[in-house]
Amino acid sequence: MQSRSHSFKENAREAIADPNIQAAMAKMKVGFTGKRLAAAARLPEFEALRDAARDIKNHSLANLDFYLERYEAKVLETGGQVHWAPTAADARKAILDICERAGAKTVTKGKSMISEEIALNDHLEEAGMTVVETDLGEYIIQLRKEPPSHIIAPAVHVSKEQVEADFRAQHQHLPAERSLSEPTDLVNEARQILRQRYLDADVGITGANFLIAETGTSIIVTNEGNGDLTQSLPKIHIVIASIEKVVPNLEDASTILRVLARSATGQEFSAYTTLSTGPRRAEDPDGPEEYHVILLDNGRSSMLGSEFQDMLRCIRCGACMNHCPVYHAVGGHSYGWVYPGPMGAVLTPNLIGVEEAGHLPNASTFCGRCESVCPVRIPLPKMMRHWREREFERHLTPKSVRHGLGVWAFMARRPALYHRLTGLGIRALAALGRRRGRFTSLPLAGGWTKYRDLPAPQGKTFQQLWAEKQKNGRAAK
C-alpha cells in the first residue's frame, strides 16, 4: 500500500473537518471501551491471562527460528507447502504464481492486514483476476476503493447510510423499494452477492491469527464465518501470515484467544474460530486440494533484538486504537498506511521507515491508555519515545523544535541563570496579562493560542517569592 504517513498533519486536518468521520469516531469511542471493560470485569483471571499471553509471545519470539522451522516441517508433513517471503514483493510473486498456475479467474479473500501490507488486491487485479473481499467491512471498503481505517473494523469510519448508498450505486439488481435501513439488511444483501462468489472462486486467501508450531495449523477468528467459506470451497487455500504469528502449541493459542476477543470487541470468544491443517485428506468430506502458507518477514526480523522487539507480541486486537484519544480525533486513515493508532505508531516506522512515518510516534500525548489495555502488555508509549530518540539522534526532529529545545535545555541545566532569566521574563508577561488574567494571542505562542487562551502568570516566580519569604522569616527572628 502506498503510504501517506508523511502528510499525517494534513490528513488529520481533513479528518477533523469531515463530519462523517467525526460522527463515526464519537460512536466507536464509547462502544468498544465499554464492552472491553465489561468483558474484563466478568473474568477474574483476566489480568493473569494478560501476563500469560505476554509470556507466551515472549517465549515464541525468543525462539522464533526454532518454532518457525518446526511449523514448516509440520505443514509439509500434512501435505501443505510453505513459501518464505523476505519482502512484500516476494510474497506477491509467490501468490501470483500459485494463482496463475491454477488459471485462477476469481479469488476470494478473508480479512487480512498482511494482504493490505503487501497491496495484494491491486497486484492480482493487474494480472486480470477478480478479487472479492468476503468480510463485510472489507467488502464495503473494497466497493468504496478505500483502505481499512481500523485493524479489526476496517469500515468503522463509514456510516450505515453511506453503505446503503454504496450498495444502491453498485448492486445493479437492487430494487429501489427494498429496504436497506437496518444493519441486518445490509449484511443479507452482501451475503447474497458473496454466496455466488464463494462458489465461483478458484483460490481462497485468508490471513492467520496464529500459526501452531506443534501441528502446522493456522487459526483465524471471525464473526461472520466468511473465512470458513473462503478457505474450504475453492480448490486452493493460501494462508498469508507474518512470521511473528507462530506460537508453540494449541494450548498457548487458546490462552491468548481468551484475551483476544475480550480486548477487541468485548466478546468472550469470536463467533468463529477456524483451524486449518493442510489440504483435504482422503477421508475429509471437503477442503482444498492445495494448501499454501506464505510466511512474510518484511522488516520484522530486524526488530528482533532491537528496542522494538516487544512490538512483535502484538496480536492485532485493536484495543490500543479503540482507547486512543488521538485515534478518536483523527480516525484511522490519517495515519496514512496499513496500521493506525498506537500500534501503528510503533510498527509503521519499523516497516516503512521513520523518515516516512516520523509523525506517527510523535502524535501522542503519552497518556498511556493504550498500554493499560494492551492484552500482551506492550509498552507502546515507551516505544514511541524510542522512535523520537532515534529521530533526534539522526537529526530528523524539525529544526524549530530542536532549536527551541536546545535553548531551553541550556537554561534548564544552569539553575542560577534559569531563575534570573525566567524571573524577569515571567514578571514582564504577568504585567501584560494581569488585567484580563489571560492572553488570547501572544507572539511565539500561536500553537497554543490558536484554539485556547493562555492563562497569565501570577507575577513573581515561586523561587523568588520563596527566597523573599525565607529572608523575611530570618529578619523577623
Added chain:
Amino acid sequence: MSKPEPRVGLFVTCLVDLFRPSVGFAAVKLLEAAGCRVEVPELQTCCGQPAYNSGDKADTRAIALQVIEAFRDFDYVVAPSGSCAAMIKKHYPELFEKEPEQLAKAEELSARTFELISFLTDVMQLSDVEAAFPQTVTYHDSCSGLRELGVRDQPRKLLSSVNALSLVELSDADICCGFGGTFCVKYPDISNIMVTSKTGSIESTGAQTLLAGDLGCLMNMAGKLQRSGSDIQVRHVAEVLADMTDTPAIGAAEGDTRNGGN
C-alpha cells in the same frame, strides 16, 4: 508513619514556579500541616520531560543528574504534579539502565519521590483537611498521575473532607485532555479536538469549578473553557485542600474572586 517531622524537598515543577506559585505555597501549607519540614532547593529547574519526550536523552540525563544532586539529602521529594513526579519516579531509572552507579542513585531518589496528594494520604496518613469550599466541583484525573502512579482515590478522599464542597464525577475523567506537553503546540488541531471533547463533558457536569492535580492540564482546560466563553473556574486541587482559594482562579482576571473564600 515514618519518622517524626520528615524533611521534604519540594519539587516545585517549572509550570508552578513560573505561572502559579500559589500552588507551591498551597503544597507547602498542606505538607506542613501534615507534619513535614519543607525546603525548596534552589538547584531545581524542571524535571526534564520536554527533552525526554522529544527524544533528547543527553539533556534529559544531565537534568536528571542535577535533580538527583539537588534532592540528595531529603527524606522525601514531593511534587504538586503527577506528571513530574512520575518522570522522577518511573523514568529517571530508565535513563541510566546501563550505568549501575547512576542507576542506583536514580532508584534511590525514585523510592523517595511522590506526587503531593498521594504522599499526604498514603505516606503521611492524612485523611482530612481543614478547608471549606462552598461549590460544586468536578475532578479530572491527569494521565501520568492516574496510570503511572495510581493517583485516583486519594484526591477524592481528601476532597470529601472539605466543608460544603460537593463533587460530581466527570464522565471521561480518565481520558487525556490533549495537553501532552509539547504535543499541544506541535499538533494543535488534534489537541483542540481532545480538549474540546473534555471541556464539553466538564460543562455537562454543571460544576462551578474544575480541579486537577497537574498545572499543564489545568492551563489547557482553563484556556479552552475561557476561549469558549464558559465561566467555569479552574484550580489546582491543592489550592482547595489548603483552603487557599482567594487568589483568582487560573486565567481569571485580577480582582475576580468569584470563586474565592471571601
